[in-house]
Amino acid sequence: MGVSHIPNPSEQPSPQWSRRGVLTALGVSSAVLLTGCAGSADASEGTADASAKAADKRQPTLTVTPADGTKKADFTTPVTVTVADGTLTSVQVTGNDGATLAGALNAAKTTWTSARHPYSGTKYTVTAQLTGGTTRTATFTTKAPGETFIGSFTPEANSTSGVGMPVSLNFTHAVADRAAVQKAITVTAEPAVEVVGHWFSDTRLDFRPRTYWAPGTKINLSLRLKDVEGTDGVYGVQSKDVTFHIGRSQISTVDLATKEMTVRRGGVTTATYPVSGGNAEHTTWAGIMVISERFKQTRMESSTVGLGDEYDISDVPHAQRLTTSGTFVHGNYWAATSVFGSQNTSHGCVGLHDAKGADDSSVAGYQFYESSMLGDVVIVKNSGDKTVDPANGLNGWNLSWADWTAGSAL
Secondary structure (H helix, E strand, O other): OOOOOOOOOOOOOOHHHHHHHHHHHHHHHHHHHHHHHHHHHHHHHHHHHHHHHHHHHOOOEEEEEOOOOOOOEOOOOOOEEEEEOOOEEEEEEEEOOOOEEOEEEOOOOOEEEEOOOOOOOOEEEEEEEEOOOOEEEEEEEEOOOOEEEOEEEEOOOOOEEOOOOOEEEEEOOOOOOHHHHHHOEEEEEEOOOOOEEEEEEOOEEEEEOOOOOOOOOEEEEEEEOEOOEEEOOEEEOOEEEEEEEEOOOEEEEEEOOOOEEEEEEOOEEEEEEEEEOEOOOOOOOEEEEEOOEEEEEEEEEHHHHOOOOOOEEEEEEEEEEOOOOOOEEEEEOOOOHHHOOOOOOEOOOEEEEOOOOOOOOOOHHHHHHHHOOOOOEEEEEOOOOOEOOOOOOOOHHHOOHHHHHHOOOO
């Protein structure tokens, strides 16, 4: 009868079985890890898609500096407009006066910056166009400046002057930052010529070319002083353009050795007049002087020029100022006719024979006055005195061009 074989527990499985069993177990385990990896990849892609969709739904965020709604914004820094989660196509910043602030976008088109600062005391509206057609707006108002200054100018707007007239500005407050103020002032000429500014003091700035203006020149003064800080906390208020004109050339030379004045118009001698200059105790300034004021008649008192009570004449005819300190070329009716051309008897002025009342057209004082205009040049020589201080009147022509340009802050 048959007998079944019962394995002996002590017998070991064959090597072939062992390998097959191990391989089979490894194969099952590997399949689970791959499945697990595949499931993880699907979940990550789903999260990324959700994040992208969420990003697509984010709205652009606009930041304006000064901030929207600011009532007393700073006016000493540029305006900036920045967008997050978007790009800018254009920005316009308009003041309540209708003027706009120019500016530019950066390369990424995410930031716009104004080319200059906003003006003080002005309400601005910011209109930003974003890619996709969205428009955003904001408003702010800049604060008013505290202390202010202006520059009063000579000659008067639209006036016509002689070839020696500088453009002279006097400021109502001392200027500490001369470079900033001078940079905000431009003087140009037609026909073109180099024009340079010279500071005589912290309140006075004059402009002139190397030599006298050419007859017929048109001069343009551009003042862009608004919100320029002249000194700590003190700001300019002017933004304007002014035009002046230069007429014919008339240059008169007073020789106090010969006691004669020669008048040349356009390089041609048109008149000679006998004169009387300052005496030995009160000599006349020498040098190049420019007529800065004209009076058909005026009062002259010695006390106003530090000479006590030596004279007080209420009706000096045909007086034309040459210096701030009180030098004039004027008519004289109280001296004998023989004085003119023979003696220097004045207190420092240049006198010509004239008549009381200033209406006699036959006398030298009347004739010279009628031939003159503001800005004409009067040169005094052989006076026995030193050259006039260039700051004493509109007399910067007494400085060399090198000395003149050395007085520029730029």
